[in-house]
Amino acid sequence: MLADVQSEEIQSEDVQTHTCGEADERQQHPAANDLLDDDAAVDLAELFRAMGDGNRMKIISVLMHHELCVHDIASLVDMTQSAVSHQLRGLRQMRLVKSRKEGRHVYYTLDDHHVQQLFQVGLEHIKGK
Amino acid sequence: MLADVQSEEIQSEDVQTHTCGEADERQQHPAANDLLDDDAAVDLAELFRAMGDGNRMKIISVLMHHELCVHDIASLVDMTQSAVSHQLRGLRQMRLVKSRKEGRHVYYTLDDHHVQQLFQVGLEHIKGK
DNA sequence: TGAATATATGAACAGTTATTCATATAATAA
DNA sequence: TTATTATATGAATAACTGTTCATATATTCA
Known part of the structure; x- marks a missing residue:
């Protein structure tokens, strides 16, 4: 699934083709096919915004390999x-973490492997500075 | 690299181990090793926050497979x-996109494959609703 | 040269967000 | 029961963010 993205490289034909400023702009640019619809754009943005805070990233980091209760976090x-x-x-609302109650403690873990993937890819990106 | 993340599953020994509320809390929880330092947490958060807006996600979506000038975007x-x-x-400051000037046009593309990966993984996550 | 086109940017404003504080709920221990 | 511990939550506030508007810069064309 990730390989698919990388294999879909920019085609030189696409790069050459641009209609900016052309007289007839009634026909849409082929990139219009990739445009996210409003709902998907908002959902995706909310997911990333949920990771868009230093303290929340720290919380996710300590949950990477350990189940923790609120107090320990x-x-x-x-x-x-x-x-x-x-x-x-x-984070729970965005399904980045899930919880499990045991007595008066509530234990949190990352919700699924996507969270770890996003964390890891993001880390690779910022390290390539 | 992504496989590494998935292989590092939560160990049952870690799950059982918690010191919440214990008398001696001088010793740190093993999860402390995973804690991001302030700089990394902020950098990572800024990256994700840059993707944390519906319109920016739309911009990134149309740049997935096509180089586009500002007007077309x-x-x-x-x-x-x-x-x-x-x-x-x-987006440029967070190195999510890069630009190339040609005459009076400025053409934008995604900066590197991490952007496409993040987009794709995020999309998978929100689709699993 | 002047007009048109493409892009960038500063200021201002409205909307959003993260924290704190006080307090509420719930479970356990004495 | 009362006290203690663990967690959750509403309200208030300070800080931040995204858009618009006006305008600036830069390139091309006539």
Whole structure:
């Protein structure tokens, strides 16, 4: 699935073709086929925005390989319990983390492997600075 | 590289181990090793926040397989030229897109394959609703 | 040269977001 | 029961973000 993306390289024919400023702009650019519809664009943006905060990235980082309760997350990432709880709700809503209740503790883990993939790819990107 | 992430599954030993509420909390939880430092957390968050807007995701979508000038992007995603230009600057700063000037046109493409990977993985995630 | 086209940018404003504080719920221990 | 611990949540506020509008720069064309 990831390989598909890489194999779909930009075709030189596409690169050469541009209609910017042409007299007849009634025909759409072929790139219009790739345009996300409103719903998908918003959903995708919400997912990425959920990862768009330093503290939330720290929370996700400590959950990479360990199941943790709220209190432990708070002490590890040095945030108040309240702030962590608020952030976890957002992460839960975006299905980035899931929770499991045991007694008075609530344990959190990453929801699925996509989260780890996004984290890893993002890390590779910023390291290539 | 992506396979590595998936192979690093949560170990059951880790799941069982938690020190929440224990008397001696001087020793750090093993998850502390995974904690991002401040700089990396901020950099990673900025990258994801750059993708955390519906219009920016639309811009990235039309650039997936085609090099486009600002005017064409604006007409495809239905934004004003000014708004697109502002957004492209942010995307350029996060190295999500790169530009090439030719005459009075400036052509944009995605900067590297990580962008396509993030887009694709994110799309898979939101489709699994 | 002047007009038109393509892009970029600063300022301002409206909308959003992350934190804190106070408090609520829930489970356990004494 | 009362006290303690763990977590969640609403309200308020300060900080941030995305758009618009006006305008600037740059290139091409007549």
